[in-house]
Amino acid sequence: MINWSDKLSTTVKNIPPSGIRRFFDLVTETKGVISLGVGEPDFVTPWHVREACIYSLEKGYTMYTSNWGMLELREEIARSLYHNYKVSYEPANEVLVTVGVSEAMDLALRAVVAFGDEVLVPEPCFVSYGPCTSLAGGIPVPIPTTEDNDFRVTAAQIEEKITPKTKALILSYPNNPTGATISREELMEIAKVVKKHDLIVISDEIYDELTYEGTHTCFASLPAMKSRTILLNGFSKAYAMTGWRLGYACGHPEVISHMTKIHQYTIMCAPITAQMAALEALQNGTDEMKKMVAEYDRRRRLVLKGLGEIGLSCFEPRGAFYAFPSVRNTGMTSEEFAEKLLIEAKVAVVPGNVFGANGEGHIRLSYAASVENLTEAIERMGRFISKSGLRSEDLAASG
Amino acid sequence: MDQKDREILEVLQDNSRLSFEQIAAMLGMDRQDVENRIKELEEKRIIAKYNSLINWEKAGEDVVSAIIEVKVSPQRGAGFDKLAERIYRFPEVRAVYLMSGRYDFSVLIEGTNMKDVAFFVATKLATIDNVLSTATHFVLKKFKQEGVILEDKEEDRRLVISP
Ligand SMILES: Cc1ncc(COP(=O)(O)O)c(C=O)c1O
Numbered sequence: 389m390i391n392w393s394d395k396l397s398t399t400v401k402n403i404p405p406s407g408i409r410r411f412f413d414l415v416t417e418t419k420g421v422i423s424l425g426v427g428e429p430d431f432v433t434p435w436h437v438r439e440a441c442i443y444s445l446e447k448g449y450t451m452y453t454s455n456w457g458m459l460e461l462r463e464e465i466a467r468s469l470y471h472n473y474k475v476s477y478e479p480a481n482e483v484l485v486t487v488g489v490s491e492a493m494d495l496a497l498r499a500v501v502a503f504g505d506e507v508l509v510p511e512p513c514f515v516s517y518g519p520c521t522s523l524a525g526g527i528p529v530p531i532p533t534t535e536d537n538d539f540r541v542t543a544a545q546i547e548e549k550i551t552p553k554t555k556a557l558i559l560s561y562p563n564n565p566t567g568a569t570i571s572r573e574e575l576m577e578i579a580k581v582v583k584k585h586d587l588i589v590i591s592d593e594i595y596d597e598l599t600y601e602g603t604h605t606c607f608a609s610l611p612a613m614k615s616r617t618i619l620l621n622g623f624s625k626a627y628a629m630t631g632w633r634l635g636y637a638c639g640h641p642e643v644i645s646h647m648t649k650i651h652q653y654t655i656m657c658a659p660i661t662a663q664m665a666a667l668e669a670l671q672n673g674t675d676e677m678k679k680m681v682a683e684y685d686r687r688r689r690l691v692l693k694g695l696g697e698i699g700l701s702c703f704e705p706r707g708a709f710y711a712f713p714s715v716r717n718t719g720m721t722s723e724e725f726a727e728k729l730l731i732e733a734k735v736a737v738v739p740g741n742v743f744g745a746n747g748e749g750h751i752r753l754s755y756a757a758s759v760e761n762l763t764e765a766i767e768r769m770g771r772f773i774s775k776s777g778l779r780s781e782d783l784a785a786s787g
Numbered sequence: 788m789d790q791k792d793r794e795i796l797e798v799l800q801d802n803s804r805l806s807f808e809q810i811a812a813m814l815g816m817d818r819q820d821v822e823n824r825i826k827e828l829e830e831k832r833i834i835a836k837y838n839s840l841i842n843w844e845k846a847g848e849d850v851v852s853a854i855i856e857v858k859v860s861p862q863r864g865a866g867f868d869k870l871a872e873r874i875y876r877f878p879e880v881r882a883v884y885l886m887s888g889r890y891d892f893s894v895l896i897e898g899t900n901m902k903d904v905a906f907f908v909a910t911k912l913a914t915i916d917n918v919l920s921t922a923t924h925f926v927l928k929k930f931k932q933e934g935v936i937l938e939d940k941e942e943d944r945r946l947v948i949s950p
Contacts, residue, residue, distance in 0.1 A: 408949070408950055412946070412948040415947045423947040423948065425948040426945050426948065426949055428945055430945070432941055514950065686813035690809060690813045736947060736948060738948060738950075742950070759802065759809065
């Protein structure tokens with residue numbers, strides 16, 4: 389008998405399993421659940437995008453593309469970034485099409501992180517940043533953002549964590565799981581620190597279009613930041629295309645060419661069918677995308693008001709499609725709350741600690757769900773809270 | 788009509804069962820303001836009716852629909868409007884549109900069987916003064932109505948929990 393635990397790499401063994409896994413099984417076993425635990429749009433990809441993909445298949449687009457992705461798509465990506473943020477990327481060597489932002493993040497980290505390098509990761513954040521840093525041989529250094537500062541990382545917090553080993557900073561606004569956004573002024577302060585300490589910024593802006601208050605600032609659009617930023621974005625959220633697995637990375641030709649090298653040997657190229665669909669999304673998808681965004685915004689307001697009424701204090705999310713209310717006043721941990729809520733009220737949410745230690749005390753609730761389900765789920769949560777002996781007035785008062 | 792009215796109408800068109808509270812929350816408005824605006828939109832008959840889209844076929848009920856192309860000679864003075872009224876007053880008539888092109892009115896009729904519908908066309912519609920001819924097209928199957936795909940196979944297929 390082979391003893392796998394001796395054979396497996398220590399690096400991989402040391403990566404903690406996804407905190408969502410156990411919870412996922414629990415939700416799947418429970419009947420009649422309304423799930424607000426889903427991190428993807430509830431819309432299906434707009435039909436014209438699907439239709440364009442079907443047409444491309446009929447025409448026989450079934451082969452590899454260039455490692456970088458189709459030039460036409462890279463041109464369209466560059467055009468859209470210029471249109472939105474006035475940052476200009478050269479399609480020929482500054483844009484790489486990837487298998488989602490997931491792959492782009494992995495490539496970016498592997499391209500810049502040397503063994504023992506530190507990567508600053510403001511938390512709570514998307515689950516992959518820490519593990520991908522570790523897999524690249526680096527050390528993720530969490531920076532806890534706080535509700536007091538609306539979950540925005542500050543220049544001072546960043547500077548505090550900088551050591552001679554610090555290589556890169558990951559930024560992710562609008563943020564999953566908090567829904568936080570960040571202003572241009574604050575980013576300018578961060579940019580000063582980045583420049584002073586000669587850091588690389590990996591900016592995951594996958595929720596950029598889903599900004600409801602104010603306007604999104606692309607980190608690469610700040611003065612002198614383009615050359616030291618690896619900008620990541622994709623089609624999953626704005627165009628409701630999660631299952632297509634398509635994203636991209638933009639940056640200085642030198643880092644992009646090294647990322648392409650890894651991509652070339654591990655992935656070869658992103659699937660052509662998805663690239664064809666993405667091209668259609670960028671060329672003709674703005675109207676439908678804006679409609680989806682308007683709908684998320686309505687639900688965001690509905691959820692925020694509902695949470696207030698049942699006495700869960702929640703900082704106002706300004707982007708993405710998540711609310712991140714505090715459950716501290718219930719005296720329960722995030723996991724206890726989420727588990728009890730699931731079993732007793734049949735509403736699934738994700739415990740906040742999954743997104744970093746300082747997510748403890750919060751739950752993530754996705755409003756990528758129908759108005760009916762959101763309304764019903766919040767009613768159930770309200771009943772659950774009052775049944776648990778926590779009167780909402782007390783909660784609101786201490787909130 | 789301002790932007791807020793427009794948003795209220797869009798939201799209601801998609802789901803007329805939303806409460807004033809829900810609409811107010813969704814649009815970041817005051818509940819009373821929403822109620823007043825909706826009342827006004829109803830009074831002006833911009834909101835003409837709240838109804839449900841029912842798939843009678845699925846309910847196992849016999850419903851036969853037909854689209855009738857009607858050619859008329861318009862009346863002096865009244866144009867098409869008087870004639871249209873003669874047609875749309877019948878409860879069997881579900882919709883009447885004035886059309887450009889080869890014929891003048893498109894009339895949607897519903898009945899419980901083909902004979903009823905044909906009889907109605909022959910006795911009530913074709914006999915109206917100034918109706919020159921009719922052509923009846925029976926509906927064999929409804930796929931999509933009012934923007935709704937009746938047998939939509941697209942359900943929520945997402946994983947129940949994802950990061
Ligand atoms: C912040 C963030 N980054 C990246 C991803 C992964 O995106 P993709 O589908 O492009 O791999 C997600 C998905 O939930 C996310 O929330």
